[in-house]
Every structure is written in structure tokens, then in C-alpha cells.
Amino acid sequence: MSTTVRAAAKINLHLGVGAPREDGFHPLDTVYQAISLYDDVTVSTASSTPSSTASSTPNSTVSSTVAEDSLSVSGSSYVDVAGVPTDATNIALRALDEARCGGAHLVEIAKQIPVAGGMAGGSADAAAALLAHDRLHDLRQPDDVLLAQAARLGSDVPFSLVGGTARGRGRGEVVEPIVDHGTxxxxxxxxxxxxxxxxxxxxxxxxxxxxxxxxxxxxxxxxxxxxxxxxxxxxxxxxxxxxxxxxxxxxxxxxxxxxxxxxxxxxxxxxxxxxxxxxxxxxxxxxxxxxxxxxxxxxxxxxxxxxxxxxxxxxxxxxxxxx
CATH class of the missing domain: 3.30.70.890 (GHMP kinase, C-terminal domain)
Known part of the structure; x- marks a missing residue:
């Protein structure tokens, strides 16, 4: 069995940054918007073969086995995936550990979001992996549980779950949808x-x-x-x-x-x-x-x-x- 989830790039329409707090994080007041550049993340049980639904043509693929999980990454022609980790440091694999439901998984990431470009491609992958794992195992966890898991993974991950246009506060992880009447x-x-x-x-x-x-x-x-x-x-x-x-x-x-x-x-x-x-x-x-x-x-x-x-x-x- 496998489930493929699509997650969008984000941009910050407003990014206000305060002085660093005692914990080293900067307080943020930001307005996120999800735009139509996407990563597709397929999560499969280890006994099945994943199949990406990305419409882009991969330029390269790298893979690695981490404990019982394995990960592969491919990208559109303009995306250099060489620097994307495929070991346990990859945030998509960390997302599986955050909400583990037993057994090994295969994770396949097809990227259209630029790598290390300030558009939260890694956070999108983590959000997609969280949701794919939840649906693959039919867990049906409440939204607040998924959002809490996302916040533990990184500041931009909750927004990648929510999408649309939203305001983020705290480290950016406290997300509230806002009124947006524009295209x-x-x-x-x-x-x-x-x-x-x-x-x-x-x-x-x-x-x-x-x-x-x-x-x-x-x-x-x-x-x-x-x-x-x-x-x-x-x-x-x-x-x-x-x-x-x-x-x-x-x-x-x-x-x-x-x-x-x-x-x-x-x-x-x-x-x-x-x-x-x-x-x-x-x-x-x-x-x-x-x-x-x-x-x-x-x-x-x-x-x-x-x-x-x-x-x-x-x-x-x-x-x-x-x-």
C-alpha cells in the first residue's frame, strides 16, 4: 500500500523578526502564502513499491536505507537534489518517527520546490510525510494532533499542512488562517x-x-x-x-x-x-x-x-x- 501527498512551497508576504529569545529562537510575526510549486511525497509500506505522481521529469535520484526506512529523492530539471540528505537527518524521515505506526516504510520525494531556497521545501516534505503516514495507516488523527507533531519538527511545517494564506507567530509555528480575497x-x-x-x-x-x-x-x-x-x-x-x-x-x-x-x-x-x-x-x-x-x-x-x-x-x- 502507498499514499502520495502533495505539499506546496511557501513564501512570506511579511516576515517580521524580533531579537533572539533566551532559547536562541527569534520571535516572528509572519504572513505565509502557499504557491503552486509542489513536492510530492509517497509513503509506502516496505513490502510495496512506491510510485511517484509528480508531473516533472526527474534529473537525478539518490537513495539510502535508514534503520528500517528507505528514502529516495528526485527533482525537476532545475532542482539540484544532490544536497538533500537521505539518511535519518532528512526531515521527512523524522516525520515518520514523530508519528510511527509500526513497520518499515519507503519514502519517495519528487521535488519541484527549490532546495535551500527559502521556500520551505523541507518543511513541505515533512508535512506531506506526516499526512501520508496518517492516511496510509488510516489513523485519522485530529488536526490539532497533526499540527502539534508538525510544530515539533520545525517552524514552517504546520503552515505546510494548512496552506492557503495564514499568519504565523511564536517561531512561526502558531498558525492562524487569515482572510485573503485575492488571486x-x-x-x-x-x-x-x-x-x-x-x-x-x-x-x-x-x-x-x-x-x-x-x-x-x-x-x-x-x-x-x-x-x-x-x-x-x-x-x-x-x-x-x-x-x-x-x-x-x-x-x-x-x-x-x-x-x-x-x-x-x-x-x-x-x-x-x-x-x-x-x-x-x-x-x-x-x-x-x-x-x-x-x-x-x-x-x-x-x-x-x-x-x-x-x-x-x-x-x-x-x-x-x-x-
């Missing part, structure tokens, strides 16, 4: 080389030794989402980590300037980077920005948001996503 068109430009999230946070601390204990609230951005106004949303987009990311990788600033010159309403670094995303005024506008950036960058993608959180796309038992 938002994005152009996404991944970087060939990743950027370390811990290093970006450390550089933020160096640049902002006097950061407030609690970040500012995204009041104007929430109003723009509720009204579905692209220009208003563009003006309200905010990322406290962008300065640190651009300071570490100045070419990201050049990319943002090129995208805005090519017609984007606004460009910004996604999360801790290095992927950059561009808000456009329409589907036609996103096609124009995509064409403009494709003249200078090898990989330029289009996406729309918000989209659903982790949800079943193929299984031998009845079930879908969170209830």
Missing part, C-alpha cells in the same frame, strides 16, 4: 547556490543588535489581502531578513531591481533567501516579467497563490487533507 500571480527565480538560514539570521543579528523584542504587526498587509488589491499588497510586502540576505549575496539586489524594471509590482527575497519572488498585477503581467527575466536567468518560474496545504493525490484508502 496573486508570482514569478519565482531560484538561485543556483543556496544560502544558509542560520547564517542569514546571524547576519541579521549583527546588522540589528537593537532589534525589538517583538516585531511589528503586518496591519496594512492584512488589509490589502482582505481587499484583494495587488498594488496595495505590493506596497505592504516586507521581509526583515532581506537586508541581511542581500548584504551576503549582493546579486540578489540586482535581481530584484531587474524584476521590478521588467514590470513586477514588487520583488523581494523569499524568507531567508536566496530565491526571489515577484508580485505581478495579473497572469498576463507575470508572463511579461517571466519573459524579461528569462533573458538573463536560466531558471524563471511562474506560480499562483494561495493554494491548498498538504493533500492526498493518490492512495488506496479514502481520505484527503486536514479537515
Amino acid at each position: 496573486w500571480w508570482w514569478v519565482v527565480v531560484p538561485a543556483a547556490v543556496g544560502l544558509s538560514t542560520p547564517e542569514v539570521y546571524r547576519h541579521f543579528d549583527r546588522l540589528h543588535p537593537d532589534a525589538p523584542a517583538q516585531p511589528a504587526e503586518p496591519t496594512e498587509l492584512l488589509a490589502a489581502l482582505a481587499r484583494g488589491e495587488p498594488v496595495r499588497l505590493a506596497r505592504a510586502l516586507h521581509n526583515d531578513l532581506q537586508e541581511a540576505a542581500v548584504d551576503l549575496r549582493p546579486e540578489l539586489g540586482d535581481l530584484i531591481d531587474r524584476g521590478e524594471a521588467g514590470g513586477a509590482l514588487r520583488g523581494m527575497v523569499s524568507g531567508s533567501g536566496p530565491t526571489c519572488v515577484f508580485l505581478c498585477d495579473s497572469q498576463e503581467g507575470s508572463a511579461e516579467v517571466l519573459a524579461a527575466l528569462s533573458a538573463s536567468y536560466d531558471v524563471v518560474l511562474s506560480a499562483v497563490g494561495p493554494v491548498a496545504g498538504a493533500h492526498v493525490v493518490d492512495m488506496h484508502q479514502v481520505g484527503t487533507g486536514l479537515r
Whole structure:
């Protein structure tokens, strides 16, 4: 038996970062949005053979056996999976340990979400693995149980379960859906080389030794989402980590300037980077920005948001996503 769950990339429309707490984590006030770049995660019992439903063409696959579990990873042509761990450190395997229901499993990940790009691809894989394991074994755990398991795995994992547009507080793991009356068109430009999230946070601390204990609230951005106004949303987009990311990788600033010159309403670094995303005024506008950036960058993608959180796309038992 096997179950395949699809989970979306996330971007941060607002990422407010406070001074580090005593436990070392930074308090966040963030607005997440799930967009239409997906990873598919297939979880199978070890006696069956997994079969990925991803529509992309894999460029490579790596696999490893960890205890009784095994994991393989493949990716679209623009996704370099060489750096994705296939041992017990992979967050998808940690998700199985979080909600173990006996026996060995095979896990197959087919990636469209850029690796180490600030779009929570690993968190999406963990959320998908949690839900796939639950449905594979017909556990039917309540949503709050799955969300608690997700929060123990990482700050972005609960949102990857919920999807849509949501506000995250605490470390980002306390997730609350918010009103979003828009359909938002994005152009996404991944970087060939990743950027370390811990290093970006450390550089933020160096640049902002006097950061407030609690970040500012995204009041104007929430109003723009509720009204579905692209220009208003563009003006309200905010990322406290962008300065640190651009300071570490100045070419990201050049990319943002090129995208805005090519017609984007606004460009910004996604999360801790290095992927950059561009808000456009329409589907036609996103096609124009995509064409403009494709003249200078090898990989330029289009996406729309918000989209659903982790949800079943193929299984031998009845079930879908969170209830």
C-alpha cells in the first residue's frame, strides 16, 4: 500500500523578526502564502513499491536505507537534489518517527520546490510525510494532533499542512488562517547556490543588535489581502531578513531591481533567501516579467497563490487533507 501527498512551497508576504529569545529562537510575526510549486511525497509500506505522481521529469535520484526506512529523492530539471540528505537527518524521515505506526516504510520525494531556497521545501516534505503516514495507516488523527507533531519538527511545517494564506507567530509555528480575497500571480527565480538560514539570521543579528523584542504587526498587509488589491499588497510586502540576505549575496539586489524594471509590482527575497519572488498585477503581467527575466536567468518560474496545504493525490484508502 502507498499514499502520495502533495505539499506546496511557501513564501512570506511579511516576515517580521524580533531579537533572539533566551532559547536562541527569534520571535516572528509572519504572513505565509502557499504557491503552486509542489513536492510530492509517497509513503509506502516496505513490502510495496512506491510510485511517484509528480508531473516533472526527474534529473537525478539518490537513495539510502535508514534503520528500517528507505528514502529516495528526485527533482525537476532545475532542482539540484544532490544536497538533500537521505539518511535519518532528512526531515521527512523524522516525520515518520514523530508519528510511527509500526513497520518499515519507503519514502519517495519528487521535488519541484527549490532546495535551500527559502521556500520551505523541507518543511513541505515533512508535512506531506506526516499526512501520508496518517492516511496510509488510516489513523485519522485530529488536526490539532497533526499540527502539534508538525510544530515539533520545525517552524514552517504546520503552515505546510494548512496552506492557503495564514499568519504565523511564536517561531512561526502558531498558525492562524487569515482572510485573503485575492488571486496573486508570482514569478519565482531560484538561485543556483543556496544560502544558509542560520547564517542569514546571524547576519541579521549583527546588522540589528537593537532589534525589538517583538516585531511589528503586518496591519496594512492584512488589509490589502482582505481587499484583494495587488498594488496595495505590493506596497505592504516586507521581509526583515532581506537586508541581511542581500548584504551576503549582493546579486540578489540586482535581481530584484531587474524584476521590478521588467514590470513586477514588487520583488523581494523569499524568507531567508536566496530565491526571489515577484508580485505581478495579473497572469498576463507575470508572463511579461517571466519573459524579461528569462533573458538573463536560466531558471524563471511562474506560480499562483494561495493554494491548498498538504493533500492526498493518490492512495488506496479514502481520505484527503486536514479537515
